[in-house]
Amino acid sequence: MLNFDLTEEQQMIKKMIREFADEVVAPGAIERDRTKKFPVEVFKQLSEMGMMGLPFSEEYGGGGADTISFAIVTEELSRACASTGITYSAHISLGGAPLNLFGTEEQKHTYLTPICTGESFGAFGLTESNAGSDAGGTQTTAKEDGDDYVISGSKVFITNASYAKHLAITAITGNEGGKKEISAIIVPTNAEGFTVMDNYEKMGLNASNTTELVLDNVRVPKENLLGTQGNGFRQFLVTLDGGRIGIGAMAVGIAQAAFDRALRYSKERKQFGKTLSEFQITQFKLADMAMKIELARTMVHKAAWLKDQGRPFSKEASMCKLYASEIAMEVASEAIQIHGGYGYMKEYEVERYMRDAKLLEIGEGTSEVQRMVIARLIGC
Ligand SMILES: Cc1cc2nc3c(=O)[nH]c(=O)nc-3n(C[C@H](O)[C@H](O)[C@H](O)COP(=O)(O)OP(=O)(O)OC[C@H]3O[C@@H](n4cnc5c(N)ncnc54)[C@H](O)[C@@H]3O)c2cc1C
Structure with missing residues (x-):
């Protein structure tokens, strides 16, 4: 049975986090990028919403949700503000996950619970x-x-x-x-x-x-x-497999944000008496961007789904991280191009997407390392 629909719970989480990202996270993103202020208030609210321990057991104060839900939340937060996205992704997949995977009952109650409640960040x-x-x-x-x-x-x-x-x-x-x-x-x-x-x-x-x-x-x-x-x-390698799904989801979020702005701008900006979106070259750029985002999201969800099924997912996690991070850079760069000189200005936000996306080709295993992992797993 092949089914690409989100479950009712996943749809509910998506709707809730999307509204939160648009209304609470996005408005301060430019300012936080400039002032380097950690989004404490945003995380206070995410704690109240029960997001800080989303994929962990309710026994430790978590939300008992699946990895796809975690990927959805990470994507939506990153779409609004990638600094918030990486904080969340690292909190769950690097901070909480190793405790959940390898901790004793006592360690989970002592160390995972405060992560789930938001009392401590995970690192x-x-x-x-x-x-x-x-x-x-x-x-x-x-x-x-x-x-x-x-x-x-x-x-x-x-x-x-x-x-x-x-x-x-x-x-x-x-x-x-x-x-x-x-x-x-x-x-x-x-x-x-x-x-x-x-x-x-x-x-x-x-x-x-x-x-x-x-x-x-x-x-x-x-x-x-x-x-x-x-x-x-070995434990950290296992942890990183899960973390790569988070990085992939972040990349999809940033790419989606860059695409949304580029599409909007292309319909507003006029040159030579036409909107940019009337030029076929712009349409083709946007079509390629949309296709790559769709492929990246599908790959992230597949890796998350495999993890949720308890099946091997290392190869897919590396593939989703590698592909999504590389297309996030491409899409952000094209979004700047579509904005012309305005894209180079901070006010239009697309330059931030490109600066933020670059880390995703480096952290949790560089693109070169992902290719080494994939090559090994396909039997090279
Ligand atoms: C913002 C940020 C947040 C981070 N958060 C964390 C965190 O929370 N926890 C944590 O532990 N780490 C974290 N990291 C570290 C990150 O995972 C490393 O930076 C990354 O793994 C690369 O290591 P490096 O920087 O030492 O680069 P190097 O390993 O020195 O690599 C330099 C270059 O050489 C290439 N290279 C290296 N070896 C090979 C090879 N065998 N074949 C071909 N090419 C190769 C690399 O791909 C890269 O292009 C973070 C990094 C950043 C920038």
């Missing part, structure tokens, strides 16, 4: 200055000392950490036959020796929080180990 610390695409090159160490781990090292480019009460990070916990043993450990951000710095000046996603973490002999109890010792790297 995830993998990347280091010398370990990006090669995330296994982590240099942060967690040495066992009695009942504790003592963690030292640093992380770069970590989303949401200034607003997180705790986050899982990767660290080396040992050496198995000359091979690094990497584990995931939950660290409270107020632990002694833990510093979160919010100093980056970014190209886009300006209202999102991107931080550097320094861990200087941070002591946490061994019960903060997430999953099993030595399995942290």
